[in-house]
Amino acid sequence: MKELSTGASCNRDAEKLVNAIKKALAKKEKIIIDFEGIERYATLFFNFSLLPYAKQFGKQKYDETFTILNLSDF
Numbered sequence: 001m002k003e004l005s006t007g008a009s010c011n012r013d014a015e016k017l018v019n020a021i022k023k024a025l026a027k028k029e030k031i032i033i034d035f036e037g038i039e040r041y042a043t044l045f046f047n048f049s050l051l052p053y054a055k056q057f058g059k060q061k062y063d064e065t066f067t068i069l070n071l072s073d074f
Contacts, residue, residue, distance in 0.1 A: 001017065001033055001034060001035050001036075001038050002034070002036065002037050002038065004016040004017055004020060005017075005038075006038070006040075007038060007039075007040040007041075008035065008038050008040065008041045008042070008045045008046075008049075009040040009041060009042040009044070009045055010042065010044060010045065011044060011045070011048050013045050013049075014044070014045045014046075014047075014048035014049035015048070017033070017045075017049040017050075018048070018049050021049070021053065025065075030065060030066075030067065031065055031066045031067070032066075032067045032069065033066065033067070033068050033069065034069040034070055035068070035069065035070045035071040036069065036070040038070075041071075050066070053065075053066065
């Protein structure tokens with residue numbers, strides 16, 4: 001995530017991540033998103049970037065496709 005933005009707090013940040021996800025999905029790659037060093041988060045970011053894939057794929061396929069690192073449960 002650090003390569004895309006300094007935060008995860010707005011729809012612009014989400015758009016950057018979505019573009020990277022689309023490229024990885026086109027290549028049929030497993031998607032690993034590392035939030036190390038990202039300190040600002042907002043629900044809006046996750047609603048725009050990851051929630052559509054969770055809805056589209058369902059829990060099992062989402063969990064098989066996406067790995068999220070260094071994101072606290074809080």
